[in-house]
Amino acid sequence: MLRFSKMHGLGNDFVVLDCRATPFALDEAGIRALADRRTGVGFDQLLSVEPARDPSCAFYYGIWNTDGSPARQCGNGVRCVAAWLHRAGALAAGEPVRLESPSGPVAVRLLSAHEVTVDMGEPRFDPARIPFAAEHEAMRYVIEVDGTTLEIGAVSMGNPHAVVPADGLADGAAERLGPALTTHPRFAQGANTGFVERLSRDHLKLRVHERGVGWTLACGTGACAAMAVLRQRGEVDGQVRVDLPGGALRIAWQGPGHTLWMTGPAAFAFEGEWPGA
Template sequence: MQLHFSKMHGIGNDFVVLDCRQRDFPLDTAQIRALADRHTGVGFDQLLSVEPARDPSCAFYYGIWNADGSPSGQCGNGVRCVAAWLHRAGALALDSSVMIESPSGPVTVRLLGPHEVTVDMGEPVFEAARIPLTAAATAERYTIETGDHTLEVGAVSMGNPHVVVTVPDLDAPELLQLGPLLSGHSRFGQGANAGFVQRVDRGRLRLRVHERGAGWTLACGTGACAAMAVLHQRGEVDDRVRVELPGGTLRIDWTGPGHTLWMTGPAAFAFEGEWTVAALRA
């Protein structure tokens, strides 16, 4: 079976997008891993499927799988790519808003241009049990021990779990060890995306993210949202923040509790291709 796909990226966070609007999702976990291999497959941080909506209030559904084959609840850069893909497929007009359904619930997207999308990411969830994070009580700061380090962290769900660590230097070599340790820490029942954030000023952050199931990525949309939300909760940033990641910059807008958070950034097409699914089983 020939599997047609689109290769896309949002500031370097890269995806394979499958059109499953008129077919069932065709891959199993082993096949997803093989397709994700950057040497013998196509390569991606996440696989996205565009499918008919389960929720009648939404126009479409999109599924998300990490490079290791595990499912994900949300992907900020991915949803922008889905919106741009729908526009190119003739299903979403420019300067229009539509609700599309993610594994963690509906999100509203607005296509500002063919490659520029703003997304209502919902309200950040700080309740420890809903992240989920094992903690005696919900707090702005938690203490986590990992390896030889005792860290003060923030935690939030943006449809997927995030742990946020403020650091003075994003190039510190110990971060390479801390990222995987935090992503797999036992206090996060479903694992976590580990974000290391450097605050430049009240309107500008620098960020690196180690994603559960994908490793270090050039960008993480929900990670940018999480970093801004955690620092906003502490009163350290303004309502509009530019978050600089290795692959590019996102704009995050949030006015605080009781309001949804908006993420704005680009989505780009890289190429189209076909994969022989039988080769995945070899």
């Protein structure tokens, strides 16, 4: 029996496995079986809590998508890992701590048992580091997607993101363009595609189609990416609220040379055992 915790951050849901003493052992087929919402448990991402590889970090967390593919970073997921560690007695509220993600160290601090602030690092706009096929770095890129010409921003928040201003899109266009842009060949590793509406200089509305998952109720790195792209263009202030279908996140970024901070909730749904492992 595989013991697990079911958690979510604004409806972006996770299965969390305690792998601190027992190594992670699921293969790709096992992950897909656990992810099935009819015959398994169901999740947007699977998170494993493991001993740190980096001695400067307290713990390592692995991330897998519903299709079994590994992910490099997950903003809502790291908040859930921090809340899970707090519940397990391994992390005190108010104490800053470094956790190790597949994309590198992340600083977190519990503001309460169910609210976490995370240093997501500095947004990376260099196309080679996203990765995104472009001759040079730019604030706006023109890209052809399924017969439609789009103007997008591209950035890495530990994983690749395409940010699309949604204001001028026809009704229903995002439903068609999201999956197509997520798998666009100019993104060598795929991309999380965010459709963002700027409601004011400190308020955004966002929907995200995630690679390896599909449409989600919330995407933490997607909220960071949307804010970073618009902040780089001078269209938003240094602190914004980002409304997602599952709720709101607070994002703060002073600009180049500074790291970006994300604050939001983490919630437990239930504990369980799965016999399929």
